[in-house]
Amino acid sequence: MLRVGLSGGIGSGKSTVARRLVERGAVLVDADQLAREVVRPGTDGLAALVERFGAGILDADGALDRAALAARAFADDGARADLNAITHPRIGALTAQRMAEAPADAIVVHDIPLLVEAGYAANYHLVVIVDAPVPARLRRLADRGVAEPDALARIRAQATDEQRAEAADVLLDNSGPVEELAARVDELWSDRLVPFERDVRDRRPAGQPSRPVPPDPTWPRQARRLAARLSRAAGERAVRVDHTGPTAVPGLAAADVLDLQVAVRSADDVAALADPLAEAGFPVVRPGSDEHRSADPGRPATACVRVVDSPEWWAALLLPAWLSADAAARDEFRAVRRDEQERWSAAALPRAREWAERTGWRP
Known part of the structure; x- marks a missing residue:
């Protein structure tokens, strides 16, 4: 099994890369999806949140009202630490479970927005970072209905370009047409990920240049x-x-x-x-x-x-x-x-x- 960490700043096109890799045969573990799963109605994660932050974080159907939770959990550092203490271990355990369930010859792509910020890069065989200029990211976020001031605030709150470059084994430039990005992902899959997974499974070193x-x-x-x-x-x-x-x-x-x-x-x-x-x-x-x-x-x-x-x-x-x-x-x-x-x-x-x-x- 090959573990690939996939990340990028908001609006960079990370989800587009994830979809393309799944089309090629990757097993996707989506951190955002898992974060929602651990606090679904009936889970101990949601019960722990209610115990800590009160029933006011629930909507009329008993599901998590994320805006209400954010208003309480991000009010101070202590509340945010409590939120993380409740959710992060559960997300980590579910992530490990999903990876363990993947086939032995799988290329598992862990799509995780805060890979760099959380210091997770060393957990993977390879880290792929999707990058795009800020103006392009702002245009994409505007198409989703995100106002520019809010978009800029989110971008500034995330890791810097230099921090992502430090973590990136592969830096995918998504400043051009989506077809160009797809071609680069296809090349990455066939030329690097597939042989890397095979050689890890077979415990066979890759060749080395001499010049x-x-x-x-x-x-x-x-x-x-x-x-x-x-x-x-x-x-x-x-x-x-x-x-x-x-x-x-x-x-x-x-x-x-x-x-x-x-x-x-x-x-x-x-x-x-x-x-x-x-x-x-x-x-x-x-x-x-x-x-x-x-x-x-x-x-x-x-x-x-x-x-x-x-x-x-x-x-x-x-x-x-x-x-x-x-x-x-x-x-x-x-x-x-x-x-x-x-x-x-x-x-x-x-x-x-x-x-x-x-x-x-x-x-």
Whole structure:
């Protein structure tokens, strides 16, 4: 199963993307729909709301009057916290139930408006954000009868474009005709989501490029997303997760493969993480290895699980720090072929250690 988080600002076209993905075969879990289900008449969720906020939040038929609830629940921070304490656990439990009910080979799309705001990005194999310029969003909201001042207030209350970009593995531009958006969604489905799901299920790493490319200023951002997923998957066994390798060195051309290192306390932890990391999209390259590779064909990456303070752990952190600080060493590295980089790094390690001793560098 592949878990995809889908989000976007109000008026961005997120629902249009969700419908297209369902047409292609995705299983949709709609957070807004689940939020309504947990407070339907007869549910313990609605009973808890009435107990906290009073019978005045019900309409004449005994259903939830959302406007009346909003007037009471958003009156102060305490009331809003009580509302969230009642609804969020129930929505979370129903979300988990719906995902568990999906077939083993499903691509499950979780349509959740506040994915970024709630910090949920690390829960998914992939996060898709739908984006559109504010004027286009305002026009769409106006077509729904939302006045511009109210629309702007809602937009400003949500995550910023930068915050969404930080969370997005895929950023879908919905500034043009709907046909263009549909074509991009179809391409995403066939070229990335379908093979990603298959390889996660089969625990098979995706291929990795070997040719160097110009430095990408977004590599650190992309590495942070993957590190958060690895940390979530590893749980308490992970001491830390670091971006390592050539892509961690600013301004250095490298193969477009993100290297990460998951630090653990013991060799037992290395073995114990084989299954959790595979389920998170990083299958082990071979049984017994500490090296995991991403199953995502759209984002090549490697994650090595190493014991804290081991020579390998130390070297993986030291080398990019040294290369970042030493221009001459970077020039040497640039001249080395990718298949020779590991040998060069091993030979250069004494020089990196001397630099660490001289400068007082520590992980």
